[in-house]
Amino acid sequence: MAFQPIYDAVEQRVWGYEALVRGMGGEGAFEVLSKxxxxxxxxxDQDCRTKAIELAARLFPAEEELKLSINFLPKAVYEPAACLRATLNAARRFSFPMSSIMFEFTENEEVRDTGHLTNIITEYRRHGFTTALDDFGAGYAGLGLLADFQPDLIKIDMKLIRGIDTSPARRAVVDGILAIAGDLDITVLAEGIETEQEFEVLKESGIRLFQGYWFAKPAFEELPQVRAA
Structure with a gap:
């Protein structure tokens, strides 16, 4: 696992870390999953969750309230309650608070059974986990998926972020997402930030949570140094 920080621009501190699957040779998640x-x-999926919690319990400073964001694949979850057993056991074994765990699912994975996904999110929330929709704006379902159920947080995809400081069209789309999220009481995170200009434009629009190489690149089994913004 590698860890990449999520930065809170209002509090000016790290809000949490996303645990990212990496191969022993540094291969990215897509290459690992393809095998x-x-x-x-x-x-x-179960082993990744357990490993992420184990590492976070060891690496996260005990005095800080940090979120651990874990990716999961809806198609790997056959029954929500049963599939959470390893997560719950790991949280207890490593004394990691369940309220600090956030589960992300990606819009880039086609969701054929939205009822199944709704059941997963309902069960996860019942245990106090935060839920997030990753890659929002670049996947299969877009606003249709958001209409079926509402996660606690959405992560705006980097394709909408890239060059937003010089693109009125991208700013208009992001403003629309922010308006919808506000009406639905959903927190918004901008991911894939690579320049100060992108960060400043998005911060002025009202976004407070950020993630991207401009803040820090993922670090393998350690917490990277974060650029203060």
Whole structure:
């Protein structure tokens, strides 16, 4: 696992860290997942959750309230309550607060059964976990998926972020997302920030949570130094 910080521009501190799957040679999540067969996907998903919690319990400063963001694959979850057992056991074993765990699912993964995904989110919230929709604005379902259920947080995809400081069209789209999120009481995070100009434009628009290389690149099994903004 590598960890990349999520920065809170209002509090001017790290809000949390996303745990990212990496190969032993530094391979990214897509390359790693491409080698996992369908019959191994459930075990792989469970092992990743446990490893992320174990590392976070060791690396996160005890005096700071930090979120741990874990990615999960809806198609790897056959029954929400049963699939949470390893997560709950890991949180207890490593004394990691369940209220500090956030689960992300990506819009880039086609969701054919929205009822199943709704059941997952309902069960996760019942245990106090935060839920997030990753890559918002660049996937299969877009606003239709958001209309079916509302996660606690959405992460605006970097394709909408890139060059937003010079693109009125991108600013208009992001402003629209912010308005909808505000009406639905959903927190917005901008991911993929690579320049100060992108950060400043988005901060002025009202976004407070940020993630991207401009703040810090992911660090393998350690917490990276974060650029103060």
């Amino acid at each position: 996992v067969s369908p019959d191994q996907m459930y075990r792989f």
